[in-house]
Amino acid sequence: MAIIEGADARGVERVERLDRIWRERPGLTGWLTTTDHKRIGLMYLVTSLLFFAAGGVEALIMRTQLATAGERVVGPERYDQLMTMHGVTMIFFFVIPLSTGAFGNYLIPLMIGARDMAFPRLNALSFWLFLGSGILFYTGLAIGQAPDAGWFNYVPLASRQYSPGLGIDFYALGLILNGASSTVAAANFLVTIAKLRAPGMSLNRMPLFCYANLAASFSLLFALPVLTVDLMFLELSRKFGLHFFDPGRGGQPLLWQDLFWFFGHPEVYIIVLPAFGIATSIIPTFTRRRMAAFPLVALAELLVAFIGFGVWVHHMFTTGLPTIALVFFAAASLIIVIPSGIQIYAWCMTMVTGSPEFRTPLLFIVGFILFFVFGGLSGITLAAVPFDQQVTDTYYVVAHFHYVIWGAAVFPLLGGLYYWFPKVTGRMYHERMGQISFWLVFAGTNVTFFPMHISGLLGMPRRVFTYPGNLGWGPENFVSTLGAFLLTGGLVLIAVNLVYSRLRGEPAGPNPFGAPTLEWTTTSPPPPYNFAVIPEVTSPYPGWDDPTREADTRRLERGELVLEHGHETPATTPVDGRLDEIVSMPSDSPWPITLAAVTTIGFAMVLSNHLIGAAIMAALAAAALCAWHAHEPEAG
């Protein structure tokens, strides 16, 4: 690393001392007890990609069943399970954990010049709870009791009367646990971004990636509790016979839908906001230009999260609500187009006025822009109430949200995998193979999802395991299925590229792309303490202000914010980013994983009606919390 290489003996000695203080336990124990945001990020990455593979296989089976009319690959019972598992897996166990858990965790402390997240043990707890919820949820499938009422899980279909098995309980309890994990993570991101930015990083110098994550975390924090309440109502109804949704006893089936979509639509923005953040990181690097209209883009990211809370009823336009409600929510759903439009034109204009170099990460961002605009435009048509009342619950909607959630949200994640691969592994990915993988995935996405617009307009409903051959939906479905396999081929090529490059790639050095944000000023991969000296921040693109980081080298020699006497990181004021205090950070701990394991087992016991066992687990969880707090880091 340039900063250390140029340093004198005093600087090198300071770095050696940091190495000793931040050394982690070796081997498996090290991973199980780690509080290092990078290791936790990597565990999120691997786990969410495994769930992605599971969700992908589920999708391929469904596409095979729908390849032609009257296919008999799976029956409706199995199809409904696959459909539910696919939706829940992709949203709760793939996209959110990958975008916030993996990318957010790994990158945010590095981008803001911090040594870890604000609450490192809480961060570990988030991951282990996420893993626990995933295992719990997939246990249902393993024992043949997978949920089958769709990811939206409407009552009364999901009530005990119409879904008597354990499937819905796996859904509800798995998602309550998953929600706890995400809520904790969101709080952690908010505090980290507000308090742990390096001195000098006032709000106007904060990377747009962090704005996007801030907005997504804000949405998560306020949307998820609503889903949790909804799921608790459902479980209380199913397990103890309460009547939240039963109109015969004063309940209301639409209550489920209102609460579900009050969470469910902000959820869409929670999914795409991190993608916006990745786009605003990749575009400047490969166009050698700062983001055009930076303040407007930052504002737009925050506005999207805010307005996202006012549009949920557009998922319920056909439930027979009064016209005035429909008009209000149609207007809100149209207004949210504006912040998205601002960002789209800002991305485009940065490329037009910059000097773009179309390497793999930027190609994925170009694909993302095209998908986001296309999916956004079909989204506008769904805000037009009468048209929505025609096409809702048809394949037109399936096409729309796959353009948005797959094309717009996941493409930047794929581009981001390539972009930060050298930082994480210290090796370069294979550029040529990377570009081929882009074209395969790009073509595969269009071939799979474009025909669904047409089958939807021709009247094909969603969530059907089969369809008649005489309604003109055959060719569209057959092409979609071919596209799904093409898409899979492209994804496999990405996996091959990254695995091969991990083993054989060229050494990357700290900053192979000449990128401007702070994560590129440290070694690849970064040391456990991230930065030998907390970097100096002079603009949102500090790497371009001082490419050699000469000033940081001198500060290392002087011992200015090296903090080589303890497990420490600086905290700053939330707006101006002035140094506030030095905070002590906890090191590795066995308690987060213990607490998560005990909680997961407790949930499994509630699910299987072993309430005494669940009570014992709750007591153990309380004990684990006490043990956790018995070991506070010493004050600076």
Place this chain on the structure above:
Amino acid sequence: MLFAGCNSNQSIVNPATEQARQIDRLWWAMFVGAMVVFATVVFLLVLAFVRRRTAPSHDDRRPYMVVVGGGFVAPVVLLAILFGFVIDVMPAVSTPPAGSTRMTVVVIGHQYFWEFRYPGTGAITANELHLPANTPVEIAVRTADVIHSFWVPRLNRKIDMIPGRTNRIEIDAPTPGVYRGQCSEFCGEGHALMAFDVIVQPPAAFRQWLANQQQTPPAPSGVAAAGLQVFQSAGCGSCHMIAGTSAVGQVGPDLTHVGSRSTIAALTLPNTPQALYDWITDPQRYKPGARMPGFSSLPAGQRHSLVAYLESLR
């Protein structure tokens, strides 16, 4: 080209009523607008690729103008126009005002079939909704169990059937014909096979049909009479209703005039003696998740006479 199959009978872009036509027009207007907007973004991306400046321009004034113009001013104008269009179409597809229709049909969704009642006449049928042409009809939808959604794309928008509520839309079809509809809210295993036909008839033919549906079927004779006995002894009447017999079940479709229908099991099978026989023998084979149990335990002869009886109910 794009919509080569647009003659299909469940297509949104093949409207058969004024309401469906208004929604279709809204769609094509939005389609054209969307393509124009999409083209501007594609143009900018192509421009970035073609130009590929060797050195970036750091001047932010022009980008700001494009961002504000394209991202704020243009959307505000276009969305305002669209909003006006939406407000204009909405009344046509909303709940019809009281007294604006000439008759009402009550539609009740069941897992997994459709029940149609004609209030004031006592006529009840299943999976085939007969309507008079050129007559505004109020469709009042309810459900007997979970949420379903009533949808005949060529005639009007869809409307959800939610426990504890009655929702209403209007259908006013000018041209006699058969229009396909299908459940469009996921309702369980049989959701994909819960379809129905709307049969629009000239008003005179419709009145005749309705009068026939109100008749109690005559007492069966011959094989059909034996079939009635099988029907009663096998317990069919605990789920099905046949006017004029002891069968008053409310779980399955009303069979009073089942022989007059052209399909069975919500459009899953044609209503032929062979198909009806197969269905009675093993419904799960044709429609997994159907609530009806199989009757393969009945001797084949009894099943044949049962079919003969049911087919006689015209």
